[in-house]
Amino acid sequence: MAAADLNAKIPNNVNLADDRKLQRALESWQPDFIDWWQDMGPVGFQQDQIYLRTAVSVEAGGWAHFDYVKMPEYRWGIFLAPQGRDEIGFGDNIGKPVWDNVPGDVRKELKRIIVTQGDTEPASVEQQRLLGQTAPSLYDLRNLFQVNVEEGRHLWAMVYLLHSFFGRDGREEAEDMLARRSGNEDSPRILGAFNEPIDTWLDFFCFTMFTDRDGKYQLAALAESAFDPLARTTQFMLTEEAHHLFVGETGVQRVVHKTCELMKQDSNEDVTKLGGISLDIIQKYINRWYSVSLDLFGSEDSSNAATFFSQGLKGRFKEQSDRYPDHKALEQVYQYKLPNEDGRIESCEIPMRRAMNLVLRDAYVEDCERAVRKWNNVIKKAGISSELKLPSEHFNRKMGLYSNVNFGPDGSFLTREEWSARRDEFLPSQEDVTYVKSLMVPTYEAGKFASWVSSPKTGINRQAEDFEYAKFEGDPLTRSYA
Ligand SMILES: [Fe+2]
Numbered sequence: 214m215a216a217a218d219l220n221a222k223i224p225n226n227v228n229l230a231d232d233r234k235l236q237r238a239l240e241s242w243q244p245d246f247i248d249w250w251q252d253m254g255p256v257g258f259q260q261d262q263i264y265l266r267t268a269v270s271v272e273a274g275g276w277a278h279f280d281y282v283k284m285p286e287y288r289w290g291i292f293l294a295p296q297g298r299d300e301i302g303f304g305d306n307i308g309k310p311v312w313d314n315v316p317g318d319v320r321k322e323l324k325r326i327i328v329t330q331g332d333t334e335p336a337s338v339e340q341q342r343l344l345g346q347t348a349p350s351l352y353d354l355r356n357l358f359q360v361n362v363e364e365g366r367h368l369w370a371m372v373y374l375l376h377s378f379f380g381r382d383g384r385e386e387a388e389d390m391l392a393r394r395s396g397n398e399d400s401p402r403i404l405g406a407f408n409e410p411i412d413t414w415l416d417f418f419c420f421t422m423f424t425d426r427d428g429k430y431q432l433a434a435l436a437e438s439a440f441d442p443l444a445r446t447t448q449f450m451l452t453e454e455a456h457h458l459f460v461g462e463t464g465v466q467r468v469v470h471k472t473c474e475l476m477k478q479d480s481n482e483d484v485t486k487l488g489g490i491s492l493d494i495i496q497k498y499i500n501r502w503y504s505v506s507l508d509l510f511g512s513e514d515s516s517n518a519a520t521f522f523s524q525g526l527k528g529r530f531k532e533q534s535d536r537y538p539d540h541k542a543l544e545q546v547y548q549y550k551l552p553n554e555d556g557r558i559e560s561c562e563i564p565m566r567r568a569m570n571l572v573l574r575d576a577y578v579e580d581c582e583r584a585v586r587k588w589n590n591v592i593k594k595a596g597i598s599s600e601l602k603l604p605s606e607h608f609n610r611k612m613g614l615y616s617n618v619n620f621g622p623d624g625s626f627l628t629r630e631e632w633s634a635r636r637d638e639f640l641p642s643q644e645d646v647t648y649v650k651s652l653m654v655p656t657y658e659a660g661k662f663a664s665w666v667s668s669p670k671t672g673i674n675r676q677a678e679d680f681e682y683a684k685f686e687g688d689p690l691t692r693s694y695a
């Protein structure tokens with residue numbers, strides 16, 4: 214693997230200087246990317262100095278360099294993790310050498326996988342572009358922008374693959390990445406969940422907790438890929454993604470923590486009087502974002518998933534660990550419960566390869582359950598007898614085998630009428646949304662936090678609680694964001 218060239222126009226550890234044609238193509242995409250960032254990235258904070266980390270190498274400990282930087286001057290680079298496996302670890306081609314190039318017979322599928330993954334990265338930046346205006350603290354503002362610039366780098370990672378391995382098609386796809394717009398009617402982002410605006414910080418924390426976590430599992434599945442450049446690119450993206458998940462998981466936890474503190478202050482436990490978010494409302498946001506994120510795994514019974522697995526494009530989570538007895542997965546079946554129209558659940562068997570979305574999703578669900586246990590410990594420690602729960606996997610589904618039947622968060626069948634009548638018990642009501650939005654007022658003073666969220670246990674890069682994570686050009690409160 215090449216040493217990182219950090220002084221190049223595009224920082225990289227892929228020997229870009231040795232491939233003039235590729236270098237020129239990427240260097241001509243770069244100004245378009247910066248234009249996109251200025252147009253569609255965080256609104257109103259592009260001239261400020263933000264305390265951000267930048268990847269400068271892929272070695273342990275050396276990949277996160279912290280400093281103040283204006284976001285448009287962020288050094289987005291291309292980094293591949295060191296060479297991993299020599300042999301394909303699963304599917305029909307198990308044991309054969311990994312691919313350094315794209316075999317003709319899987320070109321179409323690989324391109325589709327890379328484009329779909331790549332499209333989510335700029336999409337999330339677009340969804341979150343207004344959030345800086347209501348940041349609950351400088352710490353949170355900085356975390357938001359860290360997530361945003363790294364999603365930008367993940368787009369670079371996918372565009373590098375498109376430019377390097379897919380010729381003219383790939384270059385066109387890379388242009389389209391900057392042309393689609395989240396929520397745009399004519400050219401929306403590819404996946405549904407990435408077209409909804411994220412307009413409150415509770416949504417942002419839930420998004421980074423649940424939706425980014427889907428991303429982690431998709432990347433982990435691609436990190437197993439027989440296509441070695443994809444495996445190594447996604448491997449490195451995962452190290453950055455860990456921070457995004459941290460922002461989400463601890464973000465929700467800090468809201469829960471603050472709510473519990475406020476409940477103890479008020480004898481009626483009415484936290485709204487004190488500017489808090491009730492556990493009920495938090496539960497509804499969890500219900501919403503968890504169910505939307507389950508949809509991102511795709512259908513439970515999927516012929517695409519089977520193809521991707523058999524061809525060696527996409528493995529399972531930690532395919533090489535002893536989670537799985539058999540890396541061909543030809544003989545086994547997955548027992549699944551299937552609803553019929555009147556909500557009765559019947560058992561069915563899905564051939565294992567066709568159930569790969571479900572297998573990946575199971576690993577995700579375990580991870581989410583772990584986080585919810587942590588949140589519940591916070592509630593328990595506060596002496597409050599209440600629990601947060603993940604809703605049933607049948608609840609509020611728009612994709613897959615449960616999408617045509619209604620179920621409550623507890624998994625019970627509901628008629629269409631019952632669902633409509635009770636919807637606001639399960640998902641944020643208009644009133645809940647209005648209330649949460651009313652709390653979204655900016656707090657830009659170092660060390661101060663909004664009324665509805667606790668301070669974090671430790672600072673970023675071990676900074677003190679009152680650390681100045683952003684140095685503003687003038688007073689941000691007097692800005693107009695037109
Ligand atoms: Fe990402």
Ligand SMILES: [Fe+2]
Pocket residue numbers: 360364425428454457
């Ligand atoms: Fe992310």
